[in-house]
Amino acid sequence: MDLNKILEIIKEENLLAIRFEQTDTNGIARSKLVLARHFKEKATKGLNFALCHLAFDVQLNVLALNTGYAEEIGFADAVMFPIFESFQILPWLKRTGRILIEPTWKGSEVEGHPRVVARRQLEKLRQLGISLYSAHEHEFYVVDKETKKPLNEDKNAHSAIRDTPYYNLLNKFMEYLPKVGVDVEHVENEYGPGQLEISYKPSFGISAADNAHTYKTSIKEIAILNGYMASFMSKPYPNKSGSSSHFNHSLWDINEKVPLLYDANDPLSLSETAQHWIAGILAHAPAIEVLMAPTANCLTRVTPHTFSPINATWGFDNRTCDIRVKINGPEGTYIEHRAGAAGCNPYLSLAATVAAGIDGIVNNLKLPPQVTGDACEEAEIPPKTANLPTNMEDALTALTNDETICDALGKDFIKCFTAVKMCEAKQAREAEARGDTDWAFNFYFEYL
Structure with a gap:
């Protein structure tokens, strides 16, 4: 796909407008509609777009200070340029x-922008002769747009009859998502009332995160147009199932032909590269x-016996661990x-995983013992296993104290991200202090 090909499609399909779309820090799609007759000009000369979107919260209510992208630069515009291979016609x-x-500022790419952060980590990985093949696995809730009642009131995962009342909506998802490059494999209802999961094929490189961004935005738009509201808020109902965004991935050679994780001669069937990679993720x-669970609400998922990991553990096909390894031969x-929580920004969950894995490979970190039982039970985990933070303050402290991860992701990104999240944490504390038990739902559900 290049500019000329896109111009041909615009003419052939008689398009009225093209949406120039980016992710913000929170993973929310921010966009402007450009009339088709102006597409070539904006695609070549750039489109002005406020850079301070990186400094706002989910609802654009509160502007975080000291992000580097707002008051320090006079709330100026970035100049945005399109990624031609991402062009799609939106069938709905x-x-x-x-x-x-992606944004540029004074002629240079914006180092704190999530897509740029992810691209740079993938470039570092390729310098090691490795490419990433990956896909995010998102769960989400669907409710009636007006009443906010879930599609169903029970909890009974994978029951076939639960799909029947809203089969028309599922048909729309299955029809439209492949048309925007999301190659759907299967659709299933999950444990919570109105909770769904749609899995799709993985991709190499940055296209995997682009697919995740496209998937989340598409699901929300299709739902709205059919009388529903879909949300990737990680824990919309305190006493019901949380929604995850597991990051499934494998490592391949630079030409994307040779798989690098499997070793039939190793007692674990894992290559040295795989073992160092997993060790790096666990170490960090x-x-x-x-970055995997980036909202105050996401972190409430980190609770024992909820299939959300609570510590830095790994195991073979073990859903209680942070890292679950599936051995299916060389390519599988x-x-x-x-x-990963459903409310994550997929560019950042990819970037975080890659940054940690790279450190494991570069420094030959040793893989700790696997967990064969329940990783929520202390007797089952290796001594000195680190726990995962359960609140925003502790999580941000863990991030800023990790020099390796901060250096990898870049000071500009860390400055912006931590400022935005500290601002969010303050709002959550204030809501709790005034007894506002609906704050999280009202703040996250509609837009996340």
Whole structure:
């Protein structure tokens, strides 16, 4: 896909407008509609777009100070340029296309932008001769748009009859998502009332995070147009199942042909590269938790016996661990990083996982013993196993105290991200102090 090809499609399909779309720090899609007749100009000269979107919360209510991208630069515009290969026609919107964009500031890319952060980690990985093949596995809740009641009131995962009342909505998801590059494999209802999961095929490189961003935005838009509201808020109901975004991935050679995780001659069937990679993720698990589960609400999932990991553990096909390893031969072996919450920004969960894994490889970190039982039970885990933080203050402290992760992701990003999240944590504390038990739902559910 290049500019000329896109211009041909715009003409052939008689498109009215193309949505120039980016992620913000929180993973929310921010966009401007550009009329089709101006697409070429904006695609080549750039589109002005306020850079301070990186400094706002989910609802754009509160601007975090000292992010580097707001008051320090006079709330100036970035100049956004499109990623041509991301162009899609949105089949649920009339005569509308979409293209992802990245910001530049004074002629340079913005180092604190989540997509840039993710790209840079993948570039570092490729310098080691390794490419990443990955996909996010998102759960989400669907409610009636007006009443906010879930699609169903029971909890009974995978029961076939639960899908029947809203089969038309599922059909829309299955019809439309592949048309925007999300290659859906299967659809299932999950444990919570109105909770769903739709899994899709993995991709190499940054396209995996682009697919996750596209998937989340598409699900929300399709739901709205059909009388529903979909939310990737991680824990919308305190006493019901949380929603995760497990990051499934494998490592391949630079040409994306040779798998690198499996070793038939190793007692664990894992290559040295795989073992160092997993060890790196575990070594930095407390620090990257706030990137895998980046809201005050996400961190409430970190509770024993809820299938959300609570410590830096790994095991074979063990859903109680942070890292679940699936051995399926050379090409089918993969790693599931289970710390991810549905409310994560997929660019950042990818970047965090890669940054930690790279450190494991570069420094030959040793893989700790596996957990074969329940990782929530102290007797089952190795001595001195680190716990994952359960609140924003502790999570941000763990991040900022980890020099390796901070250096990898860059000071500009760390400054912006921590400022935004400290501001969010303050709002959560204030809501708790005034007894506002609905704050989290009202703050996150609609837009996240």
